[in-house]
Amino acid sequence: MDLTYDGRALVLEDTLVVADCHVGRGTGGELEFPVGSGSEMVERFRDLVERHEPDEVVVAGDLLHSFQTVPRTVETTVAGLRAVCRESGARLVVTPGNHDTMLDSVWDGPVEREYRVGDTLVLHGHEAPEGDADRYVVGHDHPTIEIEGQRRPCYLVGEGQYRGSEVVMLPSFNKLNAGVRVNTMSAGEFQSPLVTDADSLAPVVWDEHARETKAFPPLGEFRRLL
Structure with a gap:
């Protein structure tokens, strides 16, 4: 199954996957910015759905950011x-993450601990999967790579x-998440138990x-090249 990378999202055949929306981050205090959440996030999401016309969209965990309260x-x-x-006629499915308590x-639609797309399982990645698959698509760690002093x-x-x-680990869909710098990280420094060999992880950067x-x-x- 071919993968299409686009705008912090991933396309698997007729399925669009996003991870770590963290809706609610930046709703108050010093984190009140015009990017990363709210209408800006919805518009980026709309662009992806209109461009790829998926049959279904899966949120790979942490749709929400708040643990205790949910602002309007x-x-x-x-x-x-x-x-x-x-x-668009797409079915929206949520695989809950550790922030989705x-x-x-706010959500009464389909919820799956892990969601199968052909030979791939989509889940948040904060816990080990129950099912077997040829590929696991996860989020959770918010990876970024630093190249020539700039983090992407x-x-x-x-x-x-x-x-x-x-x-395959996705970057955070929410632009307010600074993310973790993976340049020098070992497997034990990743929060997801699905990462077992950091040296074999190949970064893929989307150039907006x-x-x-x-x-x-x-x-x-x-x-060695950085």
Whole structure:
């Protein structure tokens, strides 16, 4: 199954996957910015859905950011994401993450611990999967790569990473998440138990200006070039 990388999302055949929306982050205090959440997130989501016309969209965990309260702006944003899918005819599914403790207060749609797309399982990645698959698509760690002093959100792709299967880790869909700098990280420093060999993870960076992906060597080799 071919993968298409686009705008912090991933396309698997007729399925669009995003991870770590963290809706609600930046709703108050010093984190009140015009990017990363709210209408800006919904518009980026709409662009992806209109461009790829998926049959279904899967949120790979941490749709929400809040652990204890859900501001009204969060309800509005989640309703906006739902409306985009409804208008396009796509089914929206959520695989809960560790931040989604209040999910049922804003979401009454399909919820799956892990969601199968052909030979791939989509899940948040904060816990070990129950099912077997040739590929696991996860989020959770918010990977970024630093190149020439600039940090960029990245996907991480590793063959034979977990139970002999490939793991693809998505960057955070929420631009307010600074992410973790993976340049020098070992497997034990990742929060996801699906990362077992950091050196074999190959970064893939989406270039928003050129609207194309740039693939780099696995971290074990890439570190020597940085």
